[in-house]
Amino acid sequence: MSESVEVKAHYTIGETFVKEMCFTKADTRNFSEFIGDSNPLHLDEDYARKSRFGGLIVAGAHTAGAMAAFTATFTTARTTNNVGLEIAFRFRRAVMADEKLRCEWKVAAIEDKPKMNGYIVTFEGALYNAAGEAAVTGQTRTLVFYEQPAG
Secondary structure: OHHHHHHHOOOOOOOEEEEEEEOOHHHHHHHHHHHOOOOHHHHOHHHHHOOOOOOOEOOHHHHHHHHHHHHHHHHHHHOOOEEEEEEEEEEOOOOEOOOEEEEEEEEEEEEEEHHHOEEEEEEEEEEEOOOOOEEEEEEEEEEEEOOOOOO
């Protein structure tokens, strides 16, 4: 069982990790085109400027994907022997293209799952705008296996 204790030591409940983010207008349009999201609020600057938002807004799939990728990057930096299990996001306010943002996640729970040969690490996080308001909130769960790669 010493391997499982070692894996659990990779994470501490309450530990946080933060990254600054900005989705440019080009990023916003390119991502929406790539996934086939034809909402003009993501693609057409003139249309978006006349909307209640006053400019291009970032697709929810774009913000959620970037946030989820950040947890994957954090987890993989600690141990490459893991796999994502669940993600859930709530979109609370529009994210504007070119807006400076702060993505912050914390380790919320660590559950030993011997039948799954590892631990489930739950992350809770948010994407904050410059005013400190949560634009997107979310939760991810990752299975971190007991066995670590040799080397």
